[in-house]
Amino acid sequence: MVRTSLLIFLFLLLLLQNSFAHKISAFVDTEGNKTRLMAYFSDGTPAKSAKVKIYDAFGKLVKTGKTDQNGEFTFTLKKPGKYRAVVTAELGHRASTTFSTEKPGNPNPARKEQTRTEENGSRISYKDVFGGIGWILGIFGASSLIYCRRRSGSGSFKE
Numbered sequence: 001m002v003r004t005s006l007l008i009f010l011f012l013l014l015l016l017q018n019s020f021a022h023k024i025s026a027f028v029d030t031e032g033n034k035t036r037l038m039a040y041f042s043d044g045t046p047a048k049s050a051k052v053k054i055y056d057a058f059g060k061l062v063k064t065g066k067t068d069q070n071g072e073f074t075f076t077l078k079k080p081g082k083y084r085a086v087v088t089a090e091l092g093h094r095a096s097t098t099f100s101t102e103k104p105g106n107p108n109p110a111r112k113e114q115t116r117t118e119e120n121g122s123r124i125s126y127k128d129v130f131g132g133i134g135w136i137l138g139i140f141g142a143s144s145l146i147y148c149r150r151r152s153g154s155g156s157f158k159e
Helices: 002-021 109-121 126-152
Strands: 024-031 034-041 051-056 061-066 072-076 081-088 094-101
Touching (some): 002 126, 024 081, 034 081, 061 072
Antiparallel strands (some): 081 094
């Protein structure tokens, strides 16, 4: 029983390491009508070959493409205005962000600061990691308790 429990616990720890790549983030940097979209997973891995769709303010699809090996997609838009970018990566991971383009020659320096702020807000904290491990240990402990009670044949522990 102890050996089986230990193997299950070690297996769950291995799965925990891969679970951090689930969230995808997308950020857009604009300068005039030239736009660069950056997409990556929460562990910093670029979202390679992710599908990108750009919609205008009315929901009309205006541009499609794929990210490169660095998780970037560079494109130009004909009209200044508000847009929405939707990135779909492997296994159905999806991110959406809104952005606006300015008239040519009028760069948007505040956008870079906003990107940094959004980036910092999407990181996984140690509190989240320890909370997840606590849930795993709690479920494991509860299942072990139920198993021991059923095996002993009574509703209480034997001394």
